Amino acid sequence: MLAIVVAVLSGVLLTVFVWPRLREYWRNPNGLSLPPGPRPHLLLGNLLDLPTGGSEWLAFERMSKKYGSDLLHFHVPGSHILTINSYKAANDLLDKKSSIYSDRPRLPWAKGLMGWSWSLVIMSYDEGFAAHRRLVQHSFQPNIVxxxxxxxxxREVxxxxxNLLVTPDDFIRHLRSMTGAIIMxxxxGYQVLPKDDPYxxxxxxxxxxxxxxxxxxxxVDFFPFLRYAPSWMFKFKRDAVVGRRLTKEMRNAPFQMVKERLAAGTALPSMVGSLVEKEVVDGVTSNxxxxxxxxxxxYxxxxxxxxxxxxxxxxxMIMHPVVQERAQRELDEVVGRDRLPNFNDRSQLPYLACIVKEALRWKAVSPLxxxxxxxxxxxxxxxxxxKGTTVFANQAAMLHDPSVYKDPDVxxxxxxxxxxxxSEGILDPARITFGFGRR
Ligand code: HEM
Known part of the structure; x- marks a missing residue:
């Protein structure tokens, strides 16, 4: 029995810790250094050096200054993590060398356990990426938008x-409900219920x-074999059972609803409805x-x-009433008070366009x-x-880089x-906020 345990443990140690280092040694014949980062521990690498608990981007930004490098490298069991902490490096690597940097990691927790391998956002190239991408892109062509x-x-505005007039304190719920209604x-082609919509x-x-x-x-992302551990040992395994069930339901329920409405002739125009009715979309045979x-x-x-x-x-707007007043003045001048603004007014509302850009920059929606x-x-x-390095773009640090955006917190x-x-004006935050590369 002891011999079996020792053999299994040795196998794990070899696969997770020793083999990856040997492989890199052979692949890096000129002995180039990896980007700087904390000194790895013998077995766990830099696993314990990775910041956790929120605002990780700040910790990476501090480390980047400490090591004097835009790139930070972390050894993790069986693999590598790289964080990119400046726009220039992100543009050089993720945009200009997108053929190397555009895949997604395996993510055993998200894809294997939570059952999210269906999601284009985290799909690797060999998981059906191209077909999914083409179908989604087809539904968001500028003329369709x-x-x-x-x-x-x-219509939803x-x-x-x-809602904002009646219960202004609930503004986040109202915003969420509007976004959900538009997406659904x-x-x-589904009109959500005013309250407690099941979808x-x-x-x-x-x-x-x-x-x-x-x-x-x-x-489990570093020790993928843990996904086979018994559920009583790990909470993440028990949570995953619930997560998987919910995500399956979310993929199926609204889809079935569209199919039933199409059959009954009551379906409203929608992305899913039009895909169901076509056998081939942009050269992809759909199913x-x-x-x-x-x-x-x-969604x-x-x-x-x-x-x-x-x-x-x-x-x-709450924190900066002066900005709000100026935006209102622009709206009053261009649109007046007899109607709501619409998309055709956009080109005549330059200050509002600046507010949108600043809102995208000020607080990063997806910091890493x-x-x-x-x-x-x-x-x-x-x-x-x-090869096989997981790369995080520290978008929050880039959007708050004082050498690009003076007084970035303002x-x-x-x-x-x-x-x-x-080259001339200030860097467009949309280049950072919506991510990088050719996906
Ligand atoms: C302010 C709003 C949004 C922000 C800040 C945002 C941000 C991002 C970021 C950072 C990525 C990763 C890009 C990368 O690979 O580096 C991404 C991917 C993606 N986003 Fe958005 N997004 C927004 C709105 C939306 C909306 C409304 C949709 C749906 C229509 C959407 C659909 C997607 C999809 C499908 C991907 C995956 C693309 C791929 O991996 O090929 N996003 N988004």
Whole structure:
């Protein structure tokens, strides 16, 4: 028995700790250094050096200053983590070398345990990425957004305004409800109920069950064999049973509803409805699973991100009444007080455009982005970046880089008054906030 335990343990140690180091040694014949970072411990590498508990981006920013490098490297069992802490390095690597840096890591917790391998956001290239991407992209072409999605947004705004007038303290709930209503109409042609909508409750429960993928958040990501451990040993395994059930329900329930309505001839136009009715979309032969996945990803990727951005905007307006008054004056001059603004007014509202940019910059919605993954070895400024490295772009640090955005903590829309451009004007925060690369 002891011999078996020793053999298994040795196998694990060899696979997780020794083999990866040997492999890199062979692959890095010139002996280039890895990017700087804390000194790894013998067995756990830098596992205990990874910041946890919130505001990880600040800790990475501090370390980046300490080591005097935009890139930080962490050894983790069986793999590597890289954080990129400046826009220049992110642009050099994730954008300009996107063929190397655009894959996604394996994420045993999210994909294996929580059952999220269906989600385009975290899908690796070999998991059906291209077909999913094409279907989603097809449904968000500029002409479809203008003709079909914008009218839906425009219809939901008066409802939001009424709700804000009646119960202003509940503003976050109202914003969330508007975002959910727009997404459910665009995706499934479904009008949500004014209160306690079952589909929105389900989708919210699913989103809550998925924590963010910050580095080091899930031990099973470093020791994938733990997913086979008995459920009584680990809470994450018990949580995953619930998470899997919820996410399955979220993919299936609204999809079935659309199919039934199509059969009954009562379906409203929607992304899922139009995909169901086409056999081939942009050269991709579609099927039910593919369509379910594409429908579900829109809510999971779009609801929280949009709600948080709008919440940050409200917070900024409350904290900066002078900005709010100036925005109102611009609206009054261009639109007047007899109607609500619409998308056609946008080009005549430059100050509001600056406020939108500043709202996207001021509080990063996704501070460390969605992890990327290297598909091949790379060398950057003399540093070796191995294949199979999980890469986090420290978006919050980039959006608060004082050398790019003066007084970064101040909400100042005027910083964009002279336009945004990489060479002349100030860097457009949209280049950072919405992530990097060619996915
Ligand atoms: C302010 C709102 C939003 C922010 C800040 C945001 C941010 C991001 C970020 C940082 C990524 C990762 C990009 C990367 O690989 O580096 C991403 C991916 C993605 N987002 Fe958004 N997003 C927003 C709204 C939306 C909405 C409304 C939708 C749905 C229509 C959406 C759908 C997606 C999808 C499908 C992906 C995955 C793309 C891929 O991996 O190929 N996002 N988003």
């Amino acid at each position: 203008t003709s079909q999605h914008r009218p839906v947004m425009q 008066p409802r939001l305004l009424r 109409m665009v995706t499934y 929105l409750i389900l989708a919210e429960d699913v989103n809550k069950s998925m924590e963010t993928e910050t580095p080091g958040a899930h031990i 039910e699973d593919l369509i379910k996945n594409c429908g579900a990803v829109v 999971s990727a779009g609801a929280d991100t949009s709600t948080v951005t709008l919440t940050n905007f409200v917070l900024a 982005g969605i992890p990327h993954y290297t598909a091949a070895d790379d060398v950057y400024q003399g540093m070796f970046i191995p 909400f100042d829309p005027d910083r964009f008054a002279h336009g945004v451009d990489r």
